[in-house]
Amino acid sequence: MGTKTNLIKKTSKTFLITGLVLAILSSVVLYFYTKNLLQEEIEEALYSTEARIVERMTKGEAHYDLPPIIEILNVEGLRKDILKDTIIYDPSQDEMEVFRELSTFKTINNKNYQITVRDMIVETEDILSAIVFSYIVIIVLAFLFLYYFNTARNIKLWRPFFINLEQMKSFSLTSNHKLELVESDILEFSELKVEIETLTNKVRSDYLNLKQFTENVSHELQTPLAIIQAKIDNIINEKSINDTQFEQITSIQKDIHRLKQLNKRVTILSKIDNNQFANIENVNLTNLFKEKIGSFKEMEIDNITHLITNELIVPMDAFLADILINNLISNAIKHSDKNDEISIITTSNTLVVSNKGKQAIGHPERIFNRFYTENTSTESTGLGLAIVKRICDFYKFDLGYEYKDFKHSFSVSFH
Numbered sequence: 001m002g003t004k005t006n007l008i009k010k011t012s013k014t015f016l017i018t019g020l021v022l023a024i025l026s027s028v029v030l031y032f033y034t035k036n037l038l039q040e041e042i043e044e045a046l047y048s049t050e051a052r053i054v055e056r057m058t059k060g061e062a063h064y065d066l067p068p069i070i071e072i073l074n075v076e077g078l079r080k081d082i083l084k085d086t087i088i089y090d091p092s093q094d095e096m097e098v099f100r101e102l103s104t105f106k107t108i109n110n111k112n113y114q115i116t117v118r119d120m121i122v123e124t125e126d127i128l129s130a131i132v133f134s135y136i137v138i139i140v141l142a143f144l145f146l147y148y149f150n151t152a153r154n155i156k157l158w159r160p161f162f163i164n165l166e167q168m169k170s171f172s173l174t175s176n177h178k179l180e181l182v183e184s185d186i187l188e189f190s191e192l193k194v195e196i197e198t199l200t201n202k203v204r205s206d207y208l209n210l211k212q213f214t215e216n217v218s219h220e221l222q223t224p225l226a227i228i229q230a231k232i233d234n235i236i237n238e239k240s241i242n243d244t245q246f247e248q249i250t251s252i253q254k255d256i257h258r259l260k261q262l263n264k265r266v267t268i269l270s271k272i273d274n275n276q277f278a279n280i281e282n283v284n285l286t287n288l289f290k291e292k293i294g295s296f297k298e299m300e301i302d303n304i305t306h307l308i309t310n311e312l313i314v315p316m317d318a319f320l321a322d323i324l325i326n327n328l329i330s331n332a333i334k335h336s337d338k339n340d341e342i343s344i345i346t347t348s349n350t351l352v353v354s355n356k357g358k359q360a361i362g363h364p365e366r367i368f369n370r371f372y373t374e375n376t377s378t379e380s381t382g383l384g385l386a387i388v389k390r391i392c393d394f395y396k397f398d399l400g401y402e403y404k405d406f407k408h409s410f411s412v413s414f415h
Helices: 007-058 122-169 187-238 243-273 285-298 318-334 384-395
Strands: 070-074 082-090 095-108 111-120 281-284 304-308 313-316 342-346 350-356 398-404 407-413
Touching: 007 070, 007 095, 007 111, 007 122, 082 111, 122 187, 187 243, 281 285, 281 318, 285 304, 285 313, 285 318, 285 342, 313 318, 318 342, 318 350, 318 384, 318 407, 384 398, 384 407
Parallel strands: 304 342
Antiparallel strands: 070 111, 082 095, 095 111, 281 313, 342 350, 350 407, 398 407
8 A cells, every 4th residue: 555645635735736737727828829819919900000001002192111110112023911020120129129020912003012011029928928927926826825725624624524533543442431423514424423423332332242241151161160170070089980981081171171271261362352451561571481491390391491692571461471471382382292392582572482393384374363273183272372462462562483494483573
C-alpha cells in the first residue's frame, strides 16, 4: 500500500490541481481569443480607413499620404489584397514598431492605385497583456478565496465523521467506556453513527457472553476433574487391581492431566485476550531462565545449556514472563530426545531457544496456531506455542522460527 493521505488534504490537493489546470487553460484560451479579437478589430479599422480613402478618391477629392499610416501609389497592374504584419521605424519613439498592414489595389477614375494603410499593434499588445494579467489576478484571488472557503467548509462538514473516527480508535472490548458519537445533519454520517453504535453494542455483548462462557466452563471443569483424579487415586491405593486395570487407570490419569493442562492454558489465553495482565514490571529473563533450568535439572533433565552475553531485562507481567519461558523450554524438551542438547542464548534484547530435530516442520506457517500439532504421538495440547505467540503479540515482541543445520530455533526479539 502507498502512503496514506489525510482526507481534507486529499480533497484540497485535488481542488488545487484542478483549479491550477483550469486557470492555465482558461488563461491560454483567453489570451488567444482576445488576441484574435483585437486583431480583427485592427483589420476592421484598416478596411474602414481604406474604404473612406477610395470613396474620397472616387469623388475626385484630393488625397494626401501620411506615412507610415497611409501611402497611395500609382501602379501599372492590379494584384490581390495583402494583409500582414510589418516592422517600421517610429521616429517619435526612436525605435522599430510592429504595424498591421493592409495593401489593396483599386482602379479609380481609370487609374490603378496601391492603397496601403497601417495601424500600430503595440497598443493592442498592451491591452491584451492588461486583460490577461487582470484575468489572472482575479482568478488567483477567487481561487484562493474558494480554496480556503472550500477547506473550511469541508472541515465543518466532515467534523462529525472525524470525531466519531477518533471515538472508534479508542474503542475497546475490555473497557466499560461507552462510545460518545456525535450526531450530524448529513444523512450518510447519521446512518453511519447508528450502524457503528449497533455494531459495537453487538460486538461488546457477544464478547462479554463469550468471556463469561469461557470463565464458567473453565471453572466448572476444575471440580469434576479434581473429583475424578481423587477417585482414581483411591482405586489405586485401596483396591487390588491387575496389570491391565493398572494400565487403563494410568492412561486415564494421563488424559485427566492433559485435560487439566488444556483447561489451564485455555484460561490463560482467555485472560490474555481479555487484557487481564496489566501489571508491568522489569523482569530479568536471564535469571528466570536460570531458575527454570535448575528446576528441570532437579527432574533429571540436564541437557540444557545457557549462553549469556548480557542480562535480558524486559518490562512485562511477571506471570506471563514465566509462562513464556516455561513454554519455550517445555516445547524444546518435548520435541527432543533425552540426550540431545537444548541450547538457550540470551542477549540484551533477544532470546533464542534451539533443539535438535531430524527433519523440518511440514507446515511452519501453522506452528503457532492454536491446537496445531504435527506429532500426534506426543501428549501436546497444541496450545504451548500459541500462548507464546499470543504473549508476543500482546507486547508487540517479534517471534520467529527457523530450521537450520538440523536445529529448530525459536527467537524472540524485544524492542
